[in-house]
Amino acid sequence: MPRDLPHDRPHTAPDTVPDATPYDIDAVRAQFPALESGTAFFDGPGGTQTPLPVVQAVTDALTRPLSNRGQVTPGERNAEALVSGAREALADLLGAHPSGVVFGRSATQLTYDIARTLAATWSPGDEVVVSTLDHDSNIRPWVQAAARAGVQVRWAEFDPATGELTADAVRAALSERTRLVAVTAASNLIGTRPPVAEISRATHAAGALLYVDGVHYAAHSLTDIDALGADFFVCSPYKFLGPHLGVLASRKSLLESLRPDKLLPATDAVPERFELGTLPYEFLAGTRAAVDVLAGLAPGGASGRRQRLASSYAALTRHEDGLRRRIDEGLAGLACVTVHARAADRTPTQLLTLDGRSTVDACHHLARSGVSAPSGSFYALEASRRLGLGDHGGLRIGLAPYTSADDVDRLLDALTDFLGQ
Structure with a gap:
């Protein structure tokens, strides 16, 4: 599998640590109608409340002309613009390239799809590594795919006393037969952020691919999938103010090397070959709006969305x-x-x-x-x-x-x- 090309993201400036821009919590809260209920919400890891710009973006998408993607009618052009706009927004959020951004129903569905596709390339005697720190959506798809392919599953254990999952724990599970390592970038249960970049270096030295669950991570950390060394990075916009769907980011070259199941008349282009059926255009509009809300949490002088x-x-x-x-x-x-x-x-x-x-x-x-x-x-x-x-x-x-x-x-x-x- 190709793993040596960068994501070639189109950002014009490197990520920098900005000055201490003020955080106006009252201005932030004013965007969330659900807060008018008087509830104090501490359930964000399961899904955040929705800001007005996201609601408005979904409404606008559904009330303008809309049809299958194309370039002839206004509805076709609107659909095309919603898809490309969402890909660009997620590329900015994740440090990816739009051509490597795949949309799906959920992070779980996308992980199952990639697991089935990769498992078709495995042979008996190969190995995959999963961690006990992870959400089951980054464990069970690999365990089940491994069982069908006759592949061994090895476990990287975290320390319950400290909550830490170390690179050494992952390294101990690796071998020359390892084909994939699946690890979280942040535990949805106890928040632990493992050293993903170090785990990536060990994984790649073993000749394996790294699949990173960033569902909880992306809500709290600005993601750079190249810096993390993730071959695949999956997240869920509804965990960071957006609608319910899943997003997977990878390199176009890596996606082009994979042959997922698809309908015969469906396009074979990447990333579309991984997107089954018609995309939820209104949710893509809401996802782009959610990224823009995140980019405006601390208004400042930066010009580009990534900055x-x-x-x-x-x-x-x-x-x-x-x-x-x-x-x-x-x-x-x-x-x-x-x-x-x-x-x-x-x-x-x-x-x-x-x-x-x-x-x-x-x-x-x-x-x-x-x-x-x-x-x-x-x-x-x-x-x-x-x-x-x-x-x-x-x-x-x-x-x-x-x-x-x-x-x-x-x-x-x-x-x-x-x-x-």
Whole structure:
């Protein structure tokens, strides 16, 4: 498989660390109608609330002339513009090239599609590596594809005491027969950001491909798939303010080397050969709008969208880090709380268990207090089990761009009230 060509992204300037652009939380929150409900939302890792520009973009797409893609009628041209605009926006967000951006129903569906396609190139005796830190959508498709192809699955284990998945843990699972490594860029359960770039170097030295689950990562970190060394990177716009669909980014040359199942009259062009049926044009419009909202979280003087995204993500990181410290300090004062998100590098996502108390009951109590923080393992079954939490997991607290200090105080007050402290 070709793996040596860059993504050839069309950005005119390298990503830089911008100055400390202010983060106006009130201006950000004003864009989200759902916040008028009065709920403090800490369920962002499962899906964020939707800003008005995304709603308007979806509405505009559906109320203008729209038909199958082409260049003859207004509806055809509108559809073509929506697709190309969304590809360009996601390329800017992920550090990719538009020709390598594939759309699908979900990240899970895209991973299954790529797993089936790659498995057709494997032989008995080959190996794939998955990690216990990952969401099941980056485990089960590879495990099932490996079983059908007669390929061995090897596991990279994370340390439950620290929450860390090291490159050495992945390296220990590699061999000359490794064909693919699947790893998360950020755990949706405990936020751990593994050293993906180092894992990539080890993976490529073994002659294998690297498939990166960036669903949780892309919501909190500006992605550069070349810097990460990802051969495939998958994410979900509804985790970063957009509609429900999935996105996969890769190199055009690598996609051209793969032969997915497709209908006979469907185009064989890349990336379209991976997109089954007619695309959801209105959701592509919403996805482009979501990227533009992200790029405008911290308005500044940057001219290009990639540069505006860099500025906004830097400001968002400062905002979320401050709130995360506020949460961690509040939780430290609650004697019966055990925190499981402990990695040195992690997203603003925390998983709790409560000595002698049910996190499901805690979730219900918080909901009655106007605070949304769910309980579960959130499809990260292997991670939950390795933490000793079985399939039940714990109470997950996740931040989003619209989370405020007042939200955090309401969360801590409601949790304190539940615990009777």
